[in-house]
Amino acid sequence: xxxxxxxxxxxxxxxxxxxxxxxxxxxxxxxxxxxxxxxxxxxxxxxxxxxxxxxxxxxxxxxxxxxxxxxxxxxxxxxxxxxxxxxxxxxxxxxxxxxxxxxxxxxxxxxxxxxxxxxxxxxxxxxxxxxxxxxxxxxxxxxxxxxxxxxxxxxxxxxxxxxxxxxxxxxxxxxxxxxxxxxxxxxxxxxxxxxxxxxxxxxxxxxxxxxxxxxxxxxxxxxxxxxxxxxxxxxxxxxxxxxxxxxxxxxxxxxxxxxxxxxxxxxxxxxxxxxxxxxxxxxxxxxxxxxxxxxxxxxxxxxxxxxxxxxxxxxxxxxxxxxxxxxxxxx
Numbered sequence: 001x002x003x004x005x006x007x008x009x010x011x012x013x014x015x016x017x018x019x020x021x022x023x024x025x026x027x028x029x030x031x032x033x034x035x036x037x038x039x040x041x042x043x044x045x046x047x048x049x050x051x052x053x054x055x056x057x058x059x060x061x062x063x064x065x066x067x068x069x070x071x072x073x074x075x076x077x078x079x080x081x082x083x084x085x086x087x088x089x090x091x092x093x094x095x096x097x098x099x100x101x102x103x104x105x106x107x108x109x110x111x112x113x114x115x116x117x118x119x120x121x122x123x124x125x126x127x128x129x130x131x132x133x134x135x136x137x138x139x140x141x142x143x144x145x146x147x148x149x150x151x152x153x154x155x156x157x158x159x160x161x162x163x164x165x166x167x168x169x170x171x172x173x174x175x176x177x178x179x180x181x182x183x184x185x186x187x188x189x190x191x192x193x194x195x196x197x198x199x200x201x202x203x204x205x206x207x208x209x210x211x212x213x214x215x216x217x218x219x220x221x222x223x224x225x226x227x228x229x230x231x232x233x234x235x236x237x238x239x240x241x242x243x244x245x246x247x248x249x250x251x252x253x254x255x256x257x258x259x260x261x262x263x264x265x266x267x268x269x270x271x272x273x274x275x276x277x278x279x280x281x282x283x284x285x286x287x288x289x290x291x292x293x294x295x296x297x298x299x300x301x302x303x304x305x306x307x308x309x310x311x312x313x314x315x316x317x318x319x320x321x322x323x324x325x326x327x328x329x330x331x
Contacts, residue, residue: 008102008134011195015095015142018202022277023092023327028081032096035077036103043070043104044111067173071166074100074137075144079162082148088323089153091202093145098198101138109134132187136176139194140169146201224264227257244310252303256311259299263315263325266292270324293329 016024046069051061078097087093144165151161176186226238241260245253269286276283286292300308 007131008105008138011135011138012095012098012102014195015098015198015202018199019091019095023089023274024095025086025327028086028096029099032077032081032099033103036074036100037107039070039073039076039100040104040107042073044108046073063174063177067170067177070104070137071140071144071169071173074104074141075162075166075169078141078145079148082145082152082162083158085323085326087145087149088327090146090149093149094142094198094201095145097141097143097145098138101141102134104141105134105137108137128183128187132183132190133176135194136173136190139190139198140172142194142198143172144169146198220264220268224261224268227261227264241311248303248307248310252307255299255302256307259296259303260311260315262292262296262299266296266325266328270328273328274324289328293325296325 043066047061047066050065050069051058054061054065056065075097078093078100081087081096082093087096144162147165147168148158148161151164152158176190179186241253241256244256248256269289273283303311
């Protein structure tokens with residue numbers, strides 16, 4: 001029954017609708033769809049081998065082993081995207097994660113449709129798989145993305161945050177597969193908890209993004225204005241950079257100034273792009289954008305790791321700030 005294939009994608013459409021800042025890249029979303037399919041195929045292969053090797057019942061395996069295999073495989077790509085700063089907020093982490101889980105469940109449900117064609121007349125089986133199991137698969141990956149991004153934005157290490165996210169995903173999946181209550185009740189619980197929790201997180205995160213945009217945009221505008229008026233050295237930040245002449249060669253300090261100026265310009269451009277997307281306004285392509293990003297990378301290489309670490313506190317560069325430059329590369 002195709003009722004098992006549709007609901008999870010409807011919920012994904014809802015998540016994309018809630019992404020008012022259009023943070024999700026189309027190519028990355030397509031990559032997540034592809035990984036969902038690949039991880040489902042890999043899970044089927046590994047589950048088949050492990051069931052034979054462990055020689056346990058299907059109920060035991062599905063409750064204790066399958067969640068570990070499936071959630072670990074599903075989260076690999078999402079972990080890489082977060083590691084590479086391709087996700088900057090909980091919203092895009094959740095959407096990428098849910099997309100992986102959506103296509104994973106899609107392939108899994110297709111397999112069940114063809115494998116158990118004789119049970120297609122049992123509408124409750126397919127409603128449970130479509131509204132329960134499928135949303136669970138998407139929800140666990142969304143939770144993994146949310147926990148990772150939330151921890152990283154609080155300056156926690158990726159290793160600990162990803163371990164916590166994976167453990168949460170495995171536990172949710174494992175409890176769901178334990179059938180502690182009837183499948184119908186499990187489906188209702190999943191349908192109530194997953195959408196409600198993610199929607200609340202999205203709402204709170206939207207406020208966080210708006211505050212981040214407003215505060216940092218004003219701050220960066222002020223600093224860039226001082227630099228271009230030649231008054232930057234009179235500020236505390238400028239005085240700090242002047243003091244760096246005692247620790248770095250003059251040409252390196254000059255490159256630091258250039259890096260700061262160009263970084264602020266690109267940072268403001270990224271924030272402007274986000275605000276234009278939120279309001280569905282026309283986005284004008286800057287023909288020099290690619291060249292400026294290459295110049296920024298060249299300046300970063302020129303000042304070296306020591307110089308970069310010296311000016312990082314001045315710019316207060318966090319993972320969000322590294323992500324927004326990555327976002328500009330995709331425009």
